[in-house]
Amino acid sequence: xxxxxxxxxxxxxxxxxxxxxxxxxxxxxxxxxxxxxxxxxxxxxxxxxxxxxxxxxxxxxxxxxxxxxxxxxxxxxxxxxxxxxxxxxxxxxxxxxxxxxxxxxxxxxxxxxxxxxxxxxxxxxxxxxxxxxxxxxxxxxxxxxxxxxxxxxxxxxxxxxxxxxxxxxxxxxxxxxxxxxxxxxxxxxxxxxxxxxxxxxxxxxxxxxxxxxxxxxxxxxxxxxxxxxxxxxxxxxxxxxxxxxxxxxxxxxxxxxxxxxxxxxxxxxxxxxxxxxxxxxxxxxxxxxxxxxxxxxxxxxxxxxxxxxxxxxxxxxxxxxxxxxxxxxxxxxxxxxxxxxxxxxxxxxxxxxxxxxxxxxxxxxxxxxxxxxxxxxxxxxxxxxxxxxxxxxxxxxxxxxxxxxxxxxxxxxxxxxxxxxxxxxxxxxxxxxxxxxxxxxxxxxxxxxxxxxxxxxxxxxxxxxxxxxxxxxxxxxxxxxxxxxxxxxxxxxxxxxxxxxxxxxxxxxxxxxxxxxxxxx
Numbered sequence: 001x002x003x004x005x006x007x008x009x010x011x012x013x014x015x016x017x018x019x020x021x022x023x024x025x026x027x028x029x030x031x032x033x034x035x036x037x038x039x040x041x042x043x044x045x046x047x048x049x050x051x052x053x054x055x056x057x058x059x060x061x062x063x064x065x066x067x068x069x070x071x072x073x074x075x076x077x078x079x080x081x082x083x084x085x086x087x088x089x090x091x092x093x094x095x096x097x098x099x100x101x102x103x104x105x106x107x108x109x110x111x112x113x114x115x116x117x118x119x120x121x122x123x124x125x126x127x128x129x130x131x132x133x134x135x136x137x138x139x140x141x142x143x144x145x146x147x148x149x150x151x152x153x154x155x156x157x158x159x160x161x162x163x164x165x166x167x168x169x170x171x172x173x174x175x176x177x178x179x180x181x182x183x184x185x186x187x188x189x190x191x192x193x194x195x196x197x198x199x200x201x202x203x204x205x206x207x208x209x210x211x212x213x214x215x216x217x218x219x220x221x222x223x224x225x226x227x228x229x230x231x232x233x234x235x236x237x238x239x240x241x242x243x244x245x246x247x248x249x250x251x252x253x254x255x256x257x258x259x260x261x262x263x264x265x266x267x268x269x270x271x272x273x274x275x276x277x278x279x280x281x282x283x284x285x286x287x288x289x290x291x292x293x294x295x296x297x298x299x300x301x302x303x304x305x306x307x308x309x310x311x312x313x314x315x316x317x318x319x320x321x322x323x324x325x326x327x328x329x330x331x332x333x334x335x336x337x338x339x340x341x342x343x344x345x346x347x348x349x350x351x352x353x354x355x356x357x358x359x360x361x362x363x364x365x366x367x368x369x370x371x372x373x374x375x376x377x378x379x380x381x382x383x384x385x386x387x388x389x390x391x392x393x394x395x396x397x398x399x400x401x402x403x404x405x406x407x408x409x410x411x412x413x414x415x416x417x418x419x420x421x422x423x424x425x426x427x428x429x430x431x432x433x434x435x436x437x438x439x440x441x442x443x444x445x446x447x448x449x450x451x452x453x454x455x456x457x458x459x460x461x462x463x464x465x466x467x468x469x470x471x472x473x474x475x476x477x478x479x480x481x482x483x484x485x486x487x488x489x490x491x492x493x494x495x496x497x498x499x500x501x502x503x504x505x506x507x508x509x510x511x512x513x514x515x516x517x518x519x520x521x
Contacts, residue, residue: 068350105422120435139388146506156489
C-alpha cells in the first residue's frame, strides 16, 4: 500500500512538478526551452497539426492495403442449375458486416487505438491509468456521431435519398455501440468506482468478439440469434458502376491504375475500400494488372513523393489553385517520401502493407502523445480537454473522409452510418479495453492491485453527456426515416437543418465536458 500512497500523492499533488520537469526538456530543437510559453505552445500545436497531416497520408495507404485484404477470394465449386455442369466461382472470404466492423471501423479507429495503447504503455508501473487515451476515444465517439453524421446528411445531391437497407444489422451495431458507453459508465461509477479490475478489462475486450458474432448472426439471419427484421433489397453493387469510359477512352480499371501513379489522392484511395461490395471480375482484372506493374508502382511511390505538381493541376487555369495544390504537396512531401517505404499493397493480398502502415500510424501516435504533453505543460490546458477536442477531431479525420465518400458514392446509407456506429464500439471494446487490459495485467501480477482512474469524474460526466446528446442524434435519424423515408439526403433545407442541429449537439457535449474538467460545473 506504500506504493499506492506514493502513486496517489504523485497523481494528486505532484503532477504539476512532473509537468514542469517535462516542459524543461526540448523536443524540436535545443533552444526551444528558452522561448516564451505562448510561442512554444504555437509551435507544438503546429507540430501536432502536421502529425495529423501525416496521419491522413498514411491512412490512405492503410485503406489500400485493407482493400486488397478484403478483395481476397476463394475458389468454390458449384453445379450450374441450368447446364448441370460443374463450375468454379470465386467468392469473397470476408462477410459484408464483418468487413465493416473488423476492417473498415477498425482501420479508421486505429489512430485513436494506437494512441491509447501507447498512453497505457507509458503508464505501466503506475497504479493510475493515463487519461489521454480514454479522453481521445470518448471525444472521438462524439466527433463520429455528430459532425460526421452532419456531413453525411448533406452530402447526397439535392432531393436524393439514401437509406439503410439492412435495418437489422444497423440496430445490432447501434445497440452494441450504446451498450459500450453504458458498460464503461457502470464499471467506472457503479460496480468498482474509480477502479478497473482485471475482470472488467477482460470483459470489455471480450465484448468486441461478441459484437462480431452477433453482427454476423444478424447478417445471416440465424434463428434465435438475430432480430426478426427482413432487409430491403440490397443492391448487388454497393458502389454504383461507372457506365461510360473516360474521355481518353480508358475503362474504370485503367483509370484506377493511373491513380496509383498519380500520387496520394486521399478521396480516391478511401473510395476504393468500398469496392469490397463491387464486381469480382473487375477487381480480379485490376489485381492482375497491378501485380504485373509491381516494381514500377513501388518506384513511382518514391518519384511521386518528390513531385510538386500533379497532372490534374497542370490542366487548371486557376493560378492560385495550382499554387495552393503545389504548396500542399510540398507540405506533404516529407511524409510521402517516408511512407513510400511501405511495400505496394499488391504483395501478399495487402497484408504486408497493412502491417507496415500500422507501424507508421503507431509512430505518429507516439509523436502526438509527446506534443500533447508539451502543449499541456506550456499552456496549462488540461490534457483531458486536449484529448477529447483537438486529438479526437484530428485522429477521427479518416472516419470523416470514409463516411463522406460512402455517402456520396454508395447506393445506400449502410456503410456510411455503419462506419460511425461500429467505430464507436471499436473505440471502447478495443481502444479502451486493450490498454486497460495491459495495465491491469501488469498491476495484478506486480502489485496485486487494480487499476485506478485518475480523472474518473470527468470521464464519467463526458459519458453521461455523450449518452444524452446521442439520444437526440439517433432520434432525429429515426424521425427522418419515418417522415422522409431515408436517413441521408432529402430536401436541401431539411438536410442543412439536420446538419446544424447535429453540430450544435456536438458543441454542447464539448463545452459542458470542458467546463466539468475545469471544475466550473
